[in-house]
Amino acid sequence: MVQKKLAVRRGDRVLVLSGKDKGKKGKVITTLPDAGRIKVEGINLIKKHAKPTPKVPQGGIREMEGAFAASKVMVICPACSKPTRVGKKIGADGRRVRSCKRCGESLDK
Numbered sequence: 122m123v124q125k126k127l128a129v130r131r132g133d134r135v136l137v138l139s140g141k142d143k144g145k146k147g148k149v150i151t152t153l154p155d156a157g158r159i160k161v162e163g164i165n166l167i168k169k170h171a172k173p174t175p176k177v178p179q180g181g182i183r184e185m186e187g188a189f190a191a192s193k194v195m196v197i198c199p200a201c202s203k204p205t206r207v208g209k210k211i212g213a214d215g216r217r218v219r220s221c222k223r224c225g226e227s228l229d230k
Contacts (some may be wrong), residue, residue: 125154127191128207128219135194136204137164144198144229150186157189165189198224 129135133149147161167187173180195204196219206222219228 134197159191160186160188
């Protein structure tokens with residue numbers, strides 16, 4: 122199976138474009154490239170009912186982030202602080218890097 126690529130990576134700050142959390146910003150926690158989905162800190166919170174276990178004797182209802190489509194977010198450029206599409210450029214060292222389509226700065230550190 123071919124590994125799919127996403128425009129967003131773990132640690133990127135993103136803006137949610139649609140859904141119940143439209144307009145909110147957060148940091149990407151997890152990417153699921155095969156499913157084309159991501160998890161963002163504080164976005165798409167779901168409730169999970171957990172049984173008591175030896176590790177967590179309390180059990181109960183936990184709130185956690187749910188995965189949603191990566192196409193519903195835009196990366197926020199660290200240089201210009203605006204949501205942007207992601208482009209590809211050849212860096213100074215000859216490797217391909219992600220770049221901001223607005224200001225042209227590199228999104229990778």
